Amino acid sequence: MTARLDEARAVDVKSRSRICDEVSDALLAAGTVPPFEVRSADLVNDPYFICADRYWRSRFQQQPTVRTALECARWMTDHVRDESWGVVAEQWALGNGFLNRASADPERRVAEEAEEAGTGRDAERISLFLSLYHAGKLRANFSFDELHAFLAFSPSAVAAGSLRDEHSVFGALQAFAAFGSRTLTVAYASELLEQAWSSPRRTRHTVDICLHGLAFAPPFDGQGQLLRGHAEEAVQEYPDDHMFRARLAAGLHLCGQHTEALQSIDTALALLAASPTASLSVLQDQYLTKRDAIQEGRLRALQDAEQQRRWEEQSAANAQLERALHTSSVRAVEVVAVFTAAIAFAVGSLQVTLTGKIPLTDRLWLLAAQGAGLALFALLIVGGTWLITRSHHPRGRRTE
Template sequence: MASVSHAARLDQVSGADSRELDQVCEEVAAALYAEGTEPPFRVGSADFAADPQLICADRYWRLRFLDRPSVRTAAACSTWLVGHVARDHRTEVLEKWSLGYAFITKDSVESGQELSQALEAIVGQDTPGADTAYFTTLYQAGKHRANFWFDELHQFLDSSPLALAAGSHRRSPLFTALRSFAAFGSRVVTADHAISLLDEAWHSPDRTRHVVDICLNGIQAATPFDGAAALLRDRAAEAVRDHPRDHIFHFRLASGQHLAGQLDDALASIDAALRHLPAQGSRGSHKLLQEQYLARRDAILHSRQRARLDVEHEERLRAQDERHRIHWEQLQTELRGRADAQERAHRESQEQARANHVRSVELVAVFTSAIAFAVGSLQVSLSGDFSLRDRLLLIGVWGVAHVVFALLIVGGTWLITRPRDRS
């Protein structure tokens, strides 16, 4: 009768507002957990926002995992899921529950010995056993992923008996995406191998939203490699096109754009992530995500401010270089002008000195001729028996000879020292 009343309450609240829906689902889940009764109703959708049966079952199993965060609880959850969730929506619920419950219980990772002890009870020989092994493998792997234990995740997926028991599920795109996540973070696995696993999961026709999320998470958390920023940006942009209201994908896109230096686009993307972030959630902490997004936004704003300052600094350096270039050219011109002026002054000084020297030579020549003329004239006048007429004629000839001599000296000096065209 209690089960009937619980189901009736959920049926009655299906059209109510979100707060009443949340309260009723929480109360029914708590009552079922207190009674030790698994949800008796079937789930016909994967709508975690409006389907009361799914929301209630989700809250119930959340309580179970928080109480006993083990692969045994995961096995029980998987068995219930196979028996109560419609096949068309089973994959979505399975991926969301296994990874989501792993996140909220990431502080309780079971050892290999504990897994081995639980394995016999979990895995059978029929198909449901492989399905259960797959769910529990995702749950255990999700804890490694949430803790960023890349090498442990790689080892668990490759060699754990529990992971090997998942059988054909090991070829699922989600399993491959987890292997890609482990490879991206490992320092012993090459980035090329990680990218090949990423591409295999990404291009699978069975790719789901959770596959995309793990792939992007792996790129963002990867050990740095060439092209990581562009790869994250491009794949996240594709994810946003497919899921335009998914806040996680907007956040991944903002991270890729930030790393690629597209700061304005990154700011728009992180604002979109904050806008689409729901007010609350049963698995993830709204406050934790909001703080993470705001921290990224602050980092983007800081990068924008730093880039702006860098541009201003570069502009100041270019302006300073230009001023130095102009000043240097002016200085060179001034120095060349000074050198030309000094050369002209030196040349003029040399020409003036040469002219002075010529004048001196000419003056000496004229003075010498005058003295010689005077001496010669005196001798002619005071000696010999020449008549006055002969004496005057002789003095005239003597004077003409000395004038010619002086003219020859002056003319020769001018001819030798005259300015010449240097061209």
């Protein structure tokens, strides 16, 4: 068995995966746990970790109970190196919890199994593993309030002791539960998120759960900007991670940046296709669904932009027509005033002219006085019209 796993180091990825499957199946058939040591959490190049991962995944699928999680945690205390224990625990507890989410144990059963762990550092590790396994199921089922209560008050979570603070993924799960809860505030959830995100012990699973919580939280102000900012940081840290590219696409979509979101989800699909360990069928369907939503949002944005353009053009045309009608009305009043004054002057001057008893000089002065009066009358009418309507002119110029 050791020789076959050592041989798997020098072959290609597909051959390595096949050898690990064969060794894992042989162990399952013999009813024997893996006898070798796991030194890393490399799911691509380390055949020992790959084989152990396949073995325990099959065990969880056969019996997806907290009892299996207890047996796995006990095996890890003897076969996983300390420097890799935390990453392996997160990978197996959360991953198998997600895969077996349909069969969640009651919290009482989790507490009973945690009591068998005893005391000491190994007992804290076992309790943490059991808590993460059960929390992984609650997270996968979006049981936000139940998850929040479990992490805060369950005996198994409390028994993890100081490891709760050492593993930032624990805080990330609390933030995930708070964002999805209908009873906890967004401010509280955001505080938990920042504590987990800024932890010096932040792991890839911490990043994943934080982004998951932001992406699936009920809508709140600033959600898109918050998700986009954290996803951009995650992509910089893990540029080849298809999941974080998909989260970035979701954040860009919420911010209305549909073109950038489409590019990001296409990158996620390309990275997913090139990944030798990803479950193509499930994740590809999710990414394609998100891509369709982004496409619809992009099309709707284009339609809204065209409608907005037409509305602005119509508003400008209406404003121009209003100004034209207003100007015409003012000019009509001015013309009527001048025309009325002209008629009055003509009639008055005719009467003066036809009256023969008044001397010519007096007639000229009378005509001049009458003309001046009528001209003043017309000027008053025109000036008054201008004073009444002048407030409309600046507004019309701004509309242009």
